[in-house]
Amino acid sequence: MFYIDLNVKLCKTKQVNKMSEIKTKEYEKPENIINPNSKFSIEVDNLRKVFNAKKGYDDVIAVDDVSFKVKSGEIFGFLGPNGAGKTTTINILIGLLKATSGTAIINGYDVQDGLYHIKQLIGVCPQEPAIFKFLTGKEMIELFGGLHSMNKAEIKERTNKLLDILNLSNASKRKTKGYSGGMLRQLNLIIALIHDPKIAFLDEPTVGMDPRVRRATWEFIRSLKKTNKTIFLTTHYIEEAEKLCDRVAIIDYGKLIEIGNPKELIEKYSVNNLEEVFMKITGRRIMEGM
């Protein structure tokens, strides 16, 4: 009985594999083959997410017709005020939420049906750390390394490296139950990057970290670029986003209102830094009394 069941499952997986191979080929547009550098890691088209409220309350349009593309090897900053729709967008891209309409393609796979493949490629640092309290930091990292099919030696080497960078080596031997807020966030980030993902979604990775760790984190994120990793980053540290990101998108009330290279944006709005660009173009609706 069990054997039969297993076989059926195996067959199914194979079929899925074949199907998605066909899918990938479909997505590989001719221009990508001509110019491999133009291959996009993330392609978002007219993405919309409406949270339907209970009767008597207004629906929330969290993401409103957003389109953008992120190139492979790019550090892409996704900026916007609180409640702008950043986390919602990420949750759609990583398959936790279903979009109301529009498409999202990660590395050639549609999030609608290619999620299994996407999950092997991505690393996610969620805005809220989710950590098993009864495990030590190290065990928690090993769990996720194992889920990503890394072998023991790989996990060990990479864990030590990341713990070192984030200065968490000592604490990692303790149960996470007693971790401080910042330590939980550090661990949260390590878990996201343990398997050296091709594409990393980092949702405010440095919140609550002390300045030293934060700086080390930014340096590390910068170093990932050298290995051609794509980073999709949200942060409220606009100054650091300005230094770090190849391009930024600014989103407000679910709408993408600006996208481009930080320097170009600063020039375009004739201001001194990216934060001023941010201040200038976000929250307009508040000022306009909406």
Add this chain to the structure above:
Amino acid sequence: MNFKRIRVLLKMELLKIVREPAFLFLMLLFPAVLTIMFGFIFADPEFGMSMETVAPGLFGYACIFIIMIVAQSFTEMRDQGLLKRLNISPMTSGDFMASEIISNMIMVIFQVIIVYLLALPFGFNPNTKVLGMFLAFLLMIVFSLSSVGLGLITATISKSSGTATGLSFIFILPQMFLGTFIPVTATTKPIAMFMPSYYATNALSAIFSGDLTNSWIITGFTFITIVSLIIIIIGMFLFKKFGNK
């Protein structure tokens, strides 16, 4: 399903049970305490019952509480965002359910050993050899499937882990009172007939009596296997659909 992923998840599940005092208590200490207590009470001739008749029920008793453990564990993981966190890794729901089922099966094996060993000094004297013990283990392992399934159903309808604890009694109480060591009467029998624990207890009694041709054994296995499979499939389906939000 992927063997490596199941293995790391299984390790996590087992560490959870061993390190979380509430789970460890329910899983291993509770059956032990229960066996000793009932041992003292029922072994007294004044009571008119013997450990022989009570012990099979005690095995089921321990297993029934897996419903509460599973319900609590799943609601906690859901509330703390851990299910979502796991879901964005390459883990499939098949890996996850397999590890969950295997970890509870392992615990059931420990429960059976604990109850068995602790019941012996109180006059429990089973007339079984290797095959009988093997059948007893197998029966309880299959029975644990139904508990995992009912735990998943409880988790689906519970808003928080506190609610899960309370609601799990919907499935725990009837099985406890209508199928384990409390004698089933003509009044309670029509209800007990639907309780997996009733079949588990009767089949175990038959196994321990030493007569492996007793029809209760095959009836018990058949009923529990079918019911457990149905319950676990319903549980997995419901949890996947509604319990993961």
